[in-house]
Amino acid sequence: MSEKHIDELSGVDTTGHEWDGIRELNNPLPRWWVWTFYATILWALAYTIAYPAWPMLSSATKGVLGYSSRVEIKNELAAAQAAKGEYAAAIASKPIDEILADEKLRLFATSAGAAAFKVNCVQCHGSGASGSAGYPNLNDDDWLWGGKPEDILTTISHGIRFTADDATRFSEMPAFADALDKEQIAAAAAFVVSLSGTPSNPALVEPGKTVFADNCASCHGEDAKGMRDLGAPNLTDAIWLRGKDEAAIAAQIATPRHGIMPAWAGRLGETTVKELTVYVHSLGGGE
Structure with a gap:
């Protein structure tokens, strides 16, 4: 057995390990650190006994406290659903103007409507509701059928030129290629x-x-600012659904294209349609 070596400078004995003439001092860890380490071990053992911890072939240990994160999440979701149901019931029972007048209901409907929009409407109107060629931008002040909440509600509920709904918004611009020559168009x-x-x-x-x-003033008005009762667009505001260059406008006069919007009331229900109405109205283009 080798003789114990004491370091000359510190007076501490060494472990016997030496590298390139450097000896390792045998300084023990502080006692508080050691006891803390032992405490963490005990805590870990107690935790694995109390809570689900050890994986097994087809499941895991259950823990003596019977805790389950799945049950906790299920309960939280049930509570959230109950709270949501309370607001949804209020929205279902109130007209759109009362929903907008109630700050809590308006905020809830706006949030719920945004979620419904992302699922059902972004395919045509875009994720930011800015539309594209043939699909209206819902952020501006240009509304074919009116931008008041009641107008938006009717449009979403019954659609545009959706023949399966008897109350659908309906207007069609005639094909003037049959009535006018190329020079007139x-x-x-x-x-x-x-x-x-x-x-x-x-x-x-x-x-x-x-x-x-x-040929055109009867629908678009003598001032060309459109008629919302007919769904005829304002032609003076430089907001165009099918293109703003002369070729696109001439093509729309000659052989107009007519889009179709589904009626959403039957698909989504009255509550969701109201929520969509509140959301669309909140985008900034409402009246």
């Missing part, structure tokens, strides 16, 4: 462009104005 397109911009051939504006007055 080009002139009408030039006039429409002139309402918010500069046409490629300004000389066509005046004859186009006559064509518009004879």
Whole structure:
């Protein structure tokens, strides 16, 4: 047995390990650290006995306290569902104006409507509701059928040109290729462009104005600002559903394309439709 070696500088005995002339001092860990370490071991053992911990072939140890994170989550979800049901019942029983007047109901409906929008509406209107060619932007102030909450509710409930719903919004622009020649259509397109911009051939504006007055004013109005009762768009605000260049406008005059929006009341129910209405109205384009 080797003789114990005491370090000359510190006076502490060494472990007998030496590397390149450097000896390892035999300094024990502080007692508080050792007891803390032992306590963590005891705590770990107690925890694995009290709570589910050790994995087995087809399950895990249950723990003597009977705790289950799945049960806890299930209970929390049930509580959340109960709270949600209370708000949903209130939304179902109240008209849209009362929902908007109640701050708590409005906030709940806005949040629920945003979730419903992401599931059912983003495919056409986009995740930010900004739309695309042929699909309206719901963030602006341009509304074919009106942007008041009641108007939005009717549109979502019954859709646009959705023939399976008798109360659907319905309007169709006639195909003027059957009534007007190419020159007249080009002139009408030039006039429409002139309402918010500069046409490629300004000389066509005046004859186009006559064509518009004879064929288009009955729906779009003499001032071309549209008629919401007919779903006829405002042609003076430079907001276009099918494209803003003269070729796109001429094509829409000649052979118009008509979109279809489903009626959502039968699919989603009255409560969800109201929530969608509140959300869409909150986007900033409502009236």
